Amino acid sequence: MEYKQKNPDALVDMIDIHKYFGSVQVLRGIDFHVDRQEIVGLLGDNGAGKSTLIKVLTGFHTLTRGQIFFDGDGVDIASPHDARELGIETVHQDLALVPLMSIARNFWLGQEPTYKVGPFHFMDKKLMASESIHALADVGIHIRDPEETVGTMSGGERQSIAIGRAVYFGKKLLILDEPTSALSVGETQKVLDYTIAAKEKGMSVIFITHNIRHVYEVADRFTIIERGHKLGDFYKSEVTENEVADMIVTGQIPERLRLYEEVAVGD
Amino acid sequence: MMQAYLENKNEGRNIGLLVTLLMFGFTLIGALVALMVLLWWMPLGEYENILLDDFNAYEVIVIIAGVIYAVCCARTTFGLLRREQSSLRWSQWMFFIALIIGGAILLSVIIPVGLKFALLLGQNIDLRTQITEEVGGLVPTVLSIGEGLISISVLVLVLIALLALFVFIIPPLESLRRMEGIRLIVAPPRRLIQAILLVFALGIICVLIAGIYAVPLHLDKTKIRIAEDHRILAGLIFFLPAFFGYRQVRQMREESDELRRAVALTPGKFIRAELAKSPSAGAIIGFIAIFMTFTMATDLFLEPSSIASYLSNVATKGVIAIGVTYLMISGEFDLSVGSVLGVAALSFMLFMTEGAPVLGVLDPIPAALLAIFVAMVLGAVNGVLLITTRIPSFIVTLGTLLAYRAITLVAIAGGRILRYRDYHAEFPVFVISNIVFVALAVIGLALVAFTAYRVLPVLLQGAGRAWSIRRENGDFGTSGAIIRFAVFLVILLILLAIVLWLVAVFGYHIGGELVEVGYFDLFNGRVSYIGSEGDFFHLEIPRDANVRLAILWWFIFVAIFHIILTSTSFGNSIFAAGGNEGAARAQGVNVDRVKVQNFVIVAGLTGIAAIYETARNPGVDPLKGQGWELEVIAMTVIGGALLTGGYGSVVGSLLGALIFGMLQTGLVLVGIESRLFSGTVGVIIIAAVVLNTFVRGAQRN
Ligand SMILES: Nc1ncnc2c1ncn2[C@@H]1O[C@H](COP(=O)(O)OP(=O)(O)OP(=O)(O)O)[C@@H](O)[C@H]1O
Ligand SMILES: [Mg+2]
Numbered sequence: 022m023e024y025k026q027k028n029p030d031a032l033v034d035m036i037d038i039h040k041y042f043g044s045v046q047v048l049r050g051i052d053f054h055v056d057r058q059e060i061v062g063l064l065g066d067n068g069a070g071k072s073t074l075i076k077v078l079t080g081f082h083t084l085t086r087g088q089i090f091f092d093g094d095g096v097d098i099a100s101p102h103d104a105r106e107l108g109i110e111t112v113h114q115d116l117a118l119v120p121l122m123s124i125a126r127n128f129w130l131g132q133e134p135t136y137k138v139g140p141f142h143f144m145d146k147k148l149m150a151s152e153s154i155h156a157l158a159d160v161g162i163h164i165r166d167p168e169e170t171v172g173t174m175s176g177g178e179r180q181s182i183a184i185g186r187a188v189y190f191g192k193k194l195l196i197l198d199e200p201t202s203a204l205s206v207g208e209t210q211k212v213l214d215y216t217i218a219a220k221e222k223g224m225s226v227i228f229i230t231h232n233i234r235h236v237y238e239v240a241d242r243f244t245i246i247e248r249g250h251k252l253g254d255f256y257k258s259e260v261t262e263n264e265v266a267d268m269i270v271t272g273q274i275p276e277r278l279r280l281y282e283e284v285a286v287g288d
Numbered sequence: 289m290m291q292a293y294l295e296n297k298n299e300g301r302n303i304g305l306l307v308t309l310l311m312f313g314f315t316l317i318g319a320l321v322a323l324m325v326l327l328w329w330m331p332l333g334e335y336e337n338i339l340l341d342d343f344n345a346y347e348v349i350v351i352i353a354g355v356i357y358a359v360c361c362a363r364t365t366f367g368l369l370r371r372e373q374s375s376l377r378w379s380q381w382m383f384f385i386a387l388i389i390g391g392a393i394l395l396s397v398i399i400p401v402g403l404k405f406a407l408l409l410g411q412n413i414d415l416r417t418q419i420t421e422e423v424g425g426l427v428p429t430v431l432s433i434g435e436g437l438i439s440i441s442v443l444v445l446v447l448i449a450l451l452a453l454f455v456f457i458i459p460p461l462e463s464l465r466r467m468e469g470i471r472l473i474v475a476p477p478r479r480l481i482q483a484i485l486l487v488f489a490l491g492i493i494c495v496l497i498a499g500i501y502a503v504p505l506h507l508d509k510t511k512i513r514i515a516e517d518h519r520i521l522a523g524l525i526f527f528l529p530a531f532f533g534y535r536q537v538r539q540m541r542e543e544s545d546e547l548r549r550a551v552a553l554t555p556g557k558f559i560r561a562e563l564a565k566s567p568s569a570g571a572i573i574g575f576i577a578i579f580m581t582f583t584m585a586t587d588l589f590l591e592p593s594s595i596a597s598y599l600s601n602v603a604t605k606g607v608i609a610i611g612v613t614y615l616m617i618s619g620e621f622d623l624s625v626g627s628v629l630g631v632a633a634l635s636f637m638l639f640m641t642e643g644a645p646v647l648g649v650l651d652p653i654p655a656a657l658l659a660i661f662v663a664m665v666l667g668a669v670n671g672v673l674l675i676t677t678r679i680p681s682f683i684v685t686l687g688t689l690l691a692y693r694a695i696t697l698v699a700i701a702g703g704r705i706l707r708y709r710d711y712h713a714e715f716p717v718f719v720i721s722n723i724v725f726v727a728l729a730v731i732g733l734a735l736v737a738f739t740a741y742r743v744l745p746v747l748l749q750g751a752g753r754a755w756s757i758r759r760e761n762g763d764f765g766t767s768g769a770i771i772r773f774a775v776f777l778v779i780l781l782i783l784l785a786i787v788l789w790l791v792a793v794f795g796y797h798i799g800g801e802l803v804e805v806g807y808f809d810l811f812n813g814r815v816s817y818i819g820s821e822g823d824f825f826h827l828e829i830p831r832d833a834n835v836r837l838a839i840l841w842w843f844i845f846v847a848i849f850h851i852i853l854t855s856t857s858f859g860n861s862i863f864a865a866g867g868n869e870g871a872a873r874a875q876g877v878n879v880d881r882v883k884v885q886n887f888v889i890v891a892g893l894t895g896i897a898a899i900y901e902t903a904r905n906p907g908v909d910p911l912k913g914q915g916w917e918l919e920v921i922a923m924t925v926i927g928g929a930l931l932t933g934g935y936g937s938v939v940g941s942l943l944g945a946l947i948f949g950m951l952q953t954g955l956v957l958v959g960i961e962s963r964l965f966s967g968t969v970g971v972i973i974i975a976a977v978v979l980n981t982f983v984r985g986a987q988r989n
Contacts, residue, residue, distance in 0.1 A: 081874055102876035116874040119867035121934040122860075130864050131875035133857035143855050 024088035024095070028054045032092060032194060032225050033078065039086035040070075040077055047073045049249040050087075055194065060216060060226040062240035064233070064269055069246045071229050072114050075196050079104040079111045092193070105131070108192030114199045114229075117183035120172035124164055127171055128153040128186050156189040157182065161211050176203040188215050195219050196227045201235060213239050233269070237262045247272040303536065308368040310533045311379055314386055315361035317525070322354030357385065376537060383534035384555035390527025392580065397523070568928035568940030570979035574972065575943045575950075582954035589957055596833040598949035602923075603838040604812075604897040605916060606945035609923040610849045611890030613941040616924055617853070618886045619866030619933030623685040624670060625894045625920060627692035629913030632663040632898035634696050634706070637908045641711045652716050652807035660895035666692060667891020671884030689917065700910045708906035715906070716807045725794035725803075732787045740780050747773040793818055793827075811903035812838040838900040842942075845893070850938040862886065866933025922969065923948050926976040947972065 024036050031054040040048040047070050055061050063071050076082045078089065080098040089096055091107055098104050104111070118127045126133075129149050135142040150167040157164055162181045171179055180203045187195055197216070201209040216226050216239050230236050236243070243260070245252040245268050253274055255265070264275055325347050361382050367375030563569040582589040608625055615622050638644070639655035650658065666688070673684045700706050708715070751773035806813060815835045818827045829835050853859040864872035865879045873879050902908065927944030929936025951972065955965055 079874070100876065100878065101874050102878065105876045111874065113871075113874050116868070116870040119864045119871050119934065121867045121930075122863055126860055126863070130860060130872065131877045133860055135857060142857070143851075144857055144860065146855065 026090045026093070026095075027052060028056070029093065030057070031055060031090070032057045032059075034090040035074075035078060035087065036090070037087045038074065038077060038084055038089075040073055040082060041085045047249055048077070048084075051246060051249070051251050053244055053251065055225045055227060056242075057225060058220055058223055059242065060220055060228060060240045062236035062243045063227055063229045063246070064236065064243055064265065065246040065252075066248075066269055066272075067231075068248075070249050071246060072198055074246070075111065075198060075227060075229070076113075079109060079196065081113075081116075102131070105190070107194075109194045109196065110187040110191035111196040112180075112183045112187045112198060112200050114202075118171045118179055121170060123168045123170055124157075124174075124182060125149045125153045125167035127182065128156070128167075128189075132190070157185040160185045160188050160215055177205060177208060180204060181208060184212055184215070188219065191219065191224060194225050194227070196229075198229045199231070200228075201230060201232065209235065233262055233266045237265065245269060253278075303540075304368070307379060307533060307536055308365060310529055311361055311365045311368060311382065313529065314382060315358050315365055318354045318358030318361055322351045322358065325350050325354070357382075376540065380534065380537050381555050383530045383537065386526050386530030387534055390523050390525070390530055393523030394527060395580070566928075566940075567935055567937040568943055568980075570976040571927045571940045571943035571947065573979055574926065574947055574976045578947055578950050578954070578972075582950060582958065586954075586957045589954055591833075592830045593832040593834070594953050594957060596829075596835040598946070598953040599839045600834050600836040601952055602945040602949035603836060603842040604900045605920055605923065605948070606842045606942060607838075607845055607897045607900070608890070608894050608916070608920045609927070609941040609945050610845055610938050611886075611893035612920050612924045613927065613929050613936050613938055614849070614853065614862060615886045615890050616921075616929040616931065617866050617933060617936045618862045618883055619869065620674065620681040620883055620886065621685065621921075621931075622667075622670065622887065622890050623682065623917045624666070624688040624692055625890060626913035626916040627689050627696075628663050628666050628891050628894045629898045629901070629916060630696040630908070630911070631666060631692055632659045632895040633902045633908045633912050634699055635659040635662045636899055636902050637706055637708065637906070638699075640716075641708065641713070652811075656811070656899045659899065660892055663891045663895030663898065664888045665891075667887040667889070667894075668884060670891070671887030674887070675880040675883060693911075693914070696908070696910045696912065700908065703910070705907045705909040717804050718807065719802045719804050721802055722794055726791060729787060729790040729794055733784075733791060736780065736783050736787055743776065744780070747776055790818075808903040808906065810837065812836050812841075812900040813903070836900075836904065838904075841896075841900070845896075846938055846942050853938055858882075858885075863934060866930075866935075868934070919948070922973050926973055928976075928980050944976075947976075 026034050027036060028034050033053075033055040035051065035053040038048050038051045038053065039046075051070075051074060053063075053074060063074070065071050073082065077084045078098065080100045080103050083099065089098060091098075096103075096107065098107070101111075119130065122130070125146070126149070129144075129152075134145045134148050134152075136145050137143075153167050154164060160181075162178075162185050164178075164182075171182070174182070180200065184197065184200050187197070195216075197212070200212050204212065213235060216228060219226055228236050228240060237257070241257055243255045243257070243265055245255070245265070252268060252272065255278065260278065264278070268274060360378070364375050364378040364382055367378060563572065566572065588594055608629070612622060612625065636655055636659035639647075639650045639658055640652060641649070643649040644655070644658055647654075647658075670681075670685055670688055673679070673688070674681050677684070747769070750769035754769035813836070815837060816829050816831075818829075853862065861872065861877040861879075861882050864875070864877055865882045869879050898913070901912070923944035924936070924941050925931065925944070926947055927937065927940030927942070929940060948969065951968055952965060955968060
């Protein structure tokens with residue numbers, strides 16, 4: 022089937038995304054887009070398919086049906102490596118770090134800096150250590166020792182490192198799947214600040230969380246999905262925090278907003 | 289109070305002077321021991337092996353160590369007299385070393401007596417009747433045995449030593465739990481440890497008592513007993529004062545915050561923390577323990593022939609263990625290596641004799657390469673089966689274990705052995721100029737020089753920085769960098785000496801007649817001498833030492849694969865693939881490819897091992913390699929690799945293989961029946977893994 026881009030100016034335009042795991046139909050025809058320099062809050066109840074949708078976008082899952090456009094081109098993201106090449110960095114909800122490896126090695130995993138000795142490439146361990154310290158310090162995470170194994174760190178520290186890594190490497194799109202679930206109030210505020218900073222630097226952000234307050238503070242638009250379907254897109258100016266929360270819980274669009282929704286669907 | 293002493297105050301004087309005196313005492317002891325051995329007053333080793341006009345390996349080691357120890361103690365004594373802060377730390381280390389020496393000497397009595405007792409048990413001897421016979425039907429008492437008096441003194445002394453050891457072990461365990469930066473999930477309950485240690489100590493005492501009863505019945509009375517008695521005394525001379533000194537200094541350190549900061553880590557903690565960093569901590573401890581045990585239990589263990597025997601025996605399996613370690617770190621498992629080995633050996637043999645399809649009869653080197661390729665194809669099949677079916681690798685390779693075995697079973701008719709000799713061909717040889725060897729040695733020289741060029745400046749810088757920090761802070765500060773530098777320098781010099789020697793050996797006849805080298809010898813020949821007879825640099829290997837070239841290849845492979853694992857991005861992705869497959873994939877690591885690559889690597893190394901085996905004994909039977917898979921996995925697991933993936937080291941697999949080899953050879957040497965071998969290995973595996981887990985538990989949660 023031929024797909025046409027629906028939002029020609031968008032950074033990411035995912036059209037008619039279907040994802041089945043065997044007979045389990047997790048995503049059933051979702052259209053999702055992210056504009057340039059936009060923070061989108063991707064919301065929905067547990068098991069709605071948010072993580073699955075971004076895993077499709079980052080090449081972790083191959084999609085069953087549908088088409089992804091990135092930067093105006095139809096792309097076939099076959100692996101997470103492809104997604105990284107496009108400039109997409111992700112903090113996954115459940116796949117952040119390797120506990121038995123050191124901070125520095127986790128930080129650079131998949132794109133280790135190397136130097137050449139004759140025909141051989143060796144990891145530049147010194148650079149890995151110093152750069153990871155600096156990069157994490159830049160986003161406000163101060164680590165004692167880059168050689169420390171991640172397994173010895175607290176859940177929040179781990180999450181911070183994963184976020185720091187995504188912020189450091191992200192070029193065009195930053196995807197944060199429940200980034201603040203283990204963070205203290207202060208750390209959470211930092212994450213919200215980077216999110217805005219990233220936007221100001223010209224990146225777009227997809228922010229997934231169950232904490233409406235956080236996402237309402239930073240997001241420009243909300244996309245709500247409900248058991249594999251999209252309920253709708255809502256700009257912040259159109260909805261209140263409570264309405265968003267209600268929609269997630271009830272899976273219904275309030276009377277007042279139906280009009281917007283039809284307009285949005287119609288164009 | 290020690291602090292007071294160091295600050296030149298009056299109240300700490302007595303203790304301070306006592307410690308100083310003790311330290312001076314150890315200076316004397318160190319020097320005396322070295323001198324006594326040097327002047328043949330104190331020959332070491334069992335009687336039959338002592339040659340008065342020659343030093344054996346023990347004696348040389350003891351002399352060198354004694355001198356170094358005496359010098360260090362003298363420096364420390366001097367420091368204590370001058371009241372330098374760092375002398376405290378030095379004294380701790382010196383006492384610690386004395387403790388270990390004393391403990392080792394004591395163990396050297398305990399272990400053989402225990403072993404001899406175990407031997408008696410193994411022979412099903414009823415101790416009671418034997419003893420009764422010996423003393424003429426009387427109720428056996430210690431005194432009624434000829435050397436009873438000695439036995440009692442031995443017993444009492446050993447008991448004291450054990451008690452001291454017992455008191456000494458508990459506090460470090462306690463402090464391990466409090467160690468900064470380290471979190472134990474479940475601290476082992478102290479009571480339990482105490483109970484275990486108590487039972488253990490009681491057990492040792494029982495064994496000792498029984499052993500002391502039993503030994504005179506079976507062994508020559510005049511020799512060993514007296515020597516052991518001396519050793520007990522010597523051990524206690526080291527152990528008890530050192531124990532006192534160590535405790536004293538540690539107590540001092542605990543009392544003062546300032547000193548605690550200065551003497552950051554006590555020796556025990558330092559060693560434990562360093563061990564916790566290594567994946568193969570259990571293997572290191574196990575290696576040292578087993579090595580020491582056998583060294584003390586029998587003199588023969590340090591003979592070149594024994595060392596060669598245990599190295600040669602495991603070199604081939606060790607090569608496979610490298611690959612299995614890779615695979616295990618990436619979270620997979622290969623049961624089919626034994627069958628792959630059989631197929632590769634068969635292919636190698638057939639390619640040289642019957643000929644390969646299309647290519648015809650091959651020379652040994654192409655035949656070997658092709659056989660290794662065949663093995664790699666089998667490995668690739670394993671890997672592809674795994675990633676396409678997503679069946680656990682245990683099942684996949686269990687299937688291929690059986691399937692690949694069918695190849696050799698079908699190819700070699702029932703129970704026969706396919707021998708090279710049956711083809712009435714001479715063993716293949718090639719002729720080569722000496723220059724090639726010289727060139728190789730020169731390349732080695734260049735490699736050493738290059739390493740030095742890259743690493744030395746960095747280490748020197750670090751050492752310099754540490755040195756100036758020491759200077760600035762008075763004498764505080766770390767000396768780790770300095771020690772690292774020194775150790776590296778020594779290793780470098782040794783390597784340099786070896787390479788230069790090789791250059792000399794081969795350069796001696798440069799341009800002279802050509803050398804004839806057997807292909808099989810090149811792969812895994814027996815090395816009996818290096819350099820030609822009559823040369824100055826000539827090295828002859830003892831006639832009974834079976835030194836195989838595969839040992840050298842094995843070490844080279846270990847070095848290469850260690851570097852790949854720890855210092856390349858491929859190595860990094862191996863760890864990630866096994867540590868958290870999803871996270872690795874999410875970061876763009878192609879986990880499937882890494883796994884297939886690892887299966888190919890294992891199979892390739894197995895192919896190489898097959899070449900060694902076939903070269904050593906040019907014959908292939910249908911069951912060649914059967915059962916190897918489990919032994920190799922055992923080596924890997926002893927070496928610290930986690931069965932669940934994500935953790936392990938190639939050096940660990942080397943140690944695991946060495947432990948295996950030492951057990952095989954050592955048990956025969958001490959006269960324990962080889963039937964006990966697998967039982968012992970079983971115990972060792974579990975012990976090593978428990979140790980690994982315990983040390984690692986201190987590191988992660
Ligand atoms: N690999 C898989 N195989 C089968 N079903 C899956 C798989 N991954 C996800 N699912 C199913 O898809 C549904 C959506 O999962 P997903 O993780 O996308 O939800 P989510 O919106 O991120 O929820 P949460 O807010 O709890 O993180 C769930 O019902 C889950 O069981
Ligand atoms: Mg989710």
